[in-house]
Every structure is written in C-alpha cells, then in structure tokens.
Amino acid sequence: MSRIAIVGSGYMGGGMAQVFALGGHDVVISDVTAEIAAANLERIRTETAQFEEQGLFAPGATDIITARISAAESIEVAVADADVVEEAVPERIEIKHETLRRISAAAPASAVIGSNTSTISIAALAEAVTRPERFLGVHFSNPAPFVPGVEIIPHAGTDEATIRAAEEIIAGSGKVPARVKDVTGFVLNRLQYALFHEATQLVEEGVATPEDIDAVVRSTFGFRLPFFGPFAIADMAGLDVYAFCYASLQGTFPERFATPAILAERVAAGELGTKTGSGFRDIAPERIAELVAYRNRAYAKMAQLLDELGPSPFDAV
Missing domain, CATH: 3.40.50.720 (NAD(P)-binding Rossmann-like Domain)
Known part of the structure; x- marks a missing residue:
C-alpha cells in the first residue's frame, strides 16, 4: 500500500x-x-x-x-x-x-x-x-x-x-x-483526434450527418474496439486486404490515404496477418480457431449488452 x-x-x-x-x-x-x-x-x-x-x-x-x-x-x-x-x-x-x-x-x-x-x-x-x-x-x-x-x-x-x-x-x-513516448498528444488523443478530424471532413463534404457517422462508428469498427485494437483488427482482416483498400482510397484521396510504409513492408514480406500467423500481432496457427471463437463470443456479448442498456439519451426517441 x-x-x-x-x-x-x-x-x-x-x-x-x-x-x-x-x-x-x-x-x-x-x-x-x-x-x-x-x-x-x-x-x-x-x-x-x-x-x-x-x-x-x-x-x-x-x-x-x-x-x-x-x-x-x-x-x-x-x-x-x-x-x-x-x-x-x-x-x-x-x-x-x-x-x-x-x-x-x-x-x-x-x-x-x-x-x-x-x-x-x-x-x-x-x-x-x-x-x-x-x-x-x-x-x-x-x-x-x-x-x-x-x-x-x-x-x-x-x-x-x-x-x-x-x-x-x-x-x-x-x-x-x-x-508511450513523450510526443504531442501521446497516443490516445492523436488517435481520437485523427478519427474526429476525418469525421468532420465527411460532414463538410456532405457524405453523412453527424448522427449517421456516429451510428456507423459505434455499430461497425467501433463495435470491435473494446476487444481488439487497430493492429489486431487489421491482422484479422488481412494486411493484403488493407493494402488493397488503401490503393482504392488513393484513387480519390492520394495524400490523405497514402499506404503506410510499415504496412507495405509486411505485405511485401508475405506477413499478411492472422492467415499467415504473422503481421503486426503474431499468433500461433493452432490458436487461430480459439481467436475466432473469442471474437465471435465477444461481439455477441457486446450486442447483448447494448440491447440490455438500450439507446443512449442521444439516440433515444
């Protein structure tokens, strides 16, 4: 004590x-x-x-x-x-x-x-x-x-x-x-404000309303974040898939979505994430089924919790 x-x-x-x-x-x-x-x-x-x-x-x-x-x-x-x-x-x-x-x-x-x-x-x-x-x-x-x-x-x-x-x-x-290292914004706020910055641009471009963007974030990739961080999520999706999506985004936003060098390096080395056993987060092949079962159980439990809690005061009718 x-x-x-x-x-x-x-x-x-x-x-x-x-x-x-x-x-x-x-x-x-x-x-x-x-x-x-x-x-x-x-x-x-x-x-x-x-x-x-x-x-x-x-x-x-x-x-x-x-x-x-x-x-x-x-x-x-x-x-x-x-x-x-x-x-x-x-x-x-x-x-x-x-x-x-x-x-x-x-x-x-x-x-x-x-x-x-x-x-x-x-x-x-x-x-x-x-x-x-x-x-x-x-x-x-x-x-x-x-x-x-x-x-x-x-x-x-x-x-x-x-x-x-x-x-x-x-x-x-x-x-x-x-x-984490001593850099401006550290990790939490650099990530949080990067997301908010892109969200504001989507609103300014007329792509979606703040309400619909909030709905997308909390019910899609945000739904995963209590259990997995961005590197684990990328590994499970496949780093080659991420590289392809970056290439697609670059057709319209060449600078905003330049492929990160550390992603390109791993794809070039054949380190594609969970399906190859190595990526940003390594996992033994014999534990992949365990990981998938955990993921599915976690997401189902999250859905149950949200249903139990009901909508937030922001979203309740």
Whole structure:
C-alpha cells in the first residue's frame, strides 16, 4: 500500500482518488484552498454512495472511500509524506508549472510525481520539477473510475524504476497501463483526434450527418474496439486486404490515404496477418480457431449488452 496525494480535486482528481482508494491505497486530496478540497471530498463520498447503489461499485465501496480518502488544508500538507503524487490541475502549462514547483518543494525526495496532462509535453512539464527523474505522465481518461486505460508517459530523463513503480500502482488499482513516448498528444488523443478530424471532413463534404457517422462508428469498427485494437483488427482482416483498400482510397484521396510504409513492408514480406500467423500481432496457427471463437463470443456479448442498456439519451426517441 502507498500513500497517494492528488493535487487538484475536481472530477478527474476525484475519480483518480476513488480508483486508488479502492485499489488499497490511502489517498489525500488537495486544491487551491482547503474549502474546495473539503467540498470535493464530500462530493466524492456522495458520488461513491450513488455508484454503489447503482451497482457500479462493489458493495462496501462507500465505507472504503470514507476511510481511505481525506482532504488536506494545502498542497504542501497533502504531499508532505506521500509516496506518489498525481497532479490533476487545469490544462495550462503555467498553472501546472507552478503546482509542480510547489509539489517538488514539499514532497519527499523519493516520491514519484505524475501529471494527468492529456497533451502537454512531459519534458516541458519536467522543467518545473526538482529531481525530474522521478517525474512522468500518468494520464487517466474521463470518467476515471470506469475507463480502464491509463497512459504512462516517461520523458527522456525518467528513471526506469519510476516508470515501473507507476505501472505497478496503476495495474494494482485495476487499470490497464500502456507505456508511450513523450510526443504531442501521446497516443490516445492523436488517435481520437485523427478519427474526429476525418469525421468532420465527411460532414463538410456532405457524405453523412453527424448522427449517421456516429451510428456507423459505434455499430461497425467501433463495435470491435473494446476487444481488439487497430493492429489486431487489421491482422484479422488481412494486411493484403488493407493494402488493397488503401490503393482504392488513393484513387480519390492520394495524400490523405497514402499506404503506410510499415504496412507495405509486411505485405511485401508475405506477413499478411492472422492467415499467415504473422503481421503486426503474431499468433500461433493452432490458436487461430480459439481467436475466432473469442471474437465471435465477444461481439455477441457486446450486442447483448447494448440491447440490455438500450439507446443512449442521444439516440433515444
């Protein structure tokens, strides 16, 4: 068990506090004033009780949260004896720099310091951190209690031990850590905004409405994404099929859909995905039937879940 300080107690910070507390850690939250931190603590407790009542948290979650999350009167008090500090203040570099300076000055020299930034360079943020080798990005998605993935983003000077410690705490709290490099937008937002950019172009070109594009995404390739990422999906479709589709798209959009070099290289080498046993994600031939059975079961379960939930308020008539 570690003592974790969350600096910035809004909805993201509060959600992370819930995750860590339910993962077995003692958590202290802080904010620009003691009053804001105390008010957010009450909100966290109220939300937890609601989540437990709705069956979103396990029975007993409210008692755990009440016992393990507290509010500090200042940032300095919150981080004074923390093993891990997670910064979750607004996405402005000057605010984050000032906060990280305060954290660095007050936290133990051994404390791991993470930032929940979604787009700001970790190296740029590290400029405000004393002993920057203990600093890295730890990027949760909203809502933090329910979205499992967390980007772990070291900068060039982050110690390997710091990275491993962050990965272990995230995994031990029931989340899925993914280590990515410190580039603008990291992985999550580069992919998310690439999809959104193409979707807006389809609307601007009059191809489909936002409502119909949303319907296509969530009921076709988006339907697969909870189970398989883009490389696994490509391997199952066949990388030669992908190469052919890129060639077709290039007839109208030669620059927008240029064939990726790493795709062309694999096709040229005869690495066509699942059907050849190697592609972006290798799989032994004897496990292909198991993979197909898993895929079919997963998609059928997803269809059942969506039917059980019914349409979202966006789509309900």
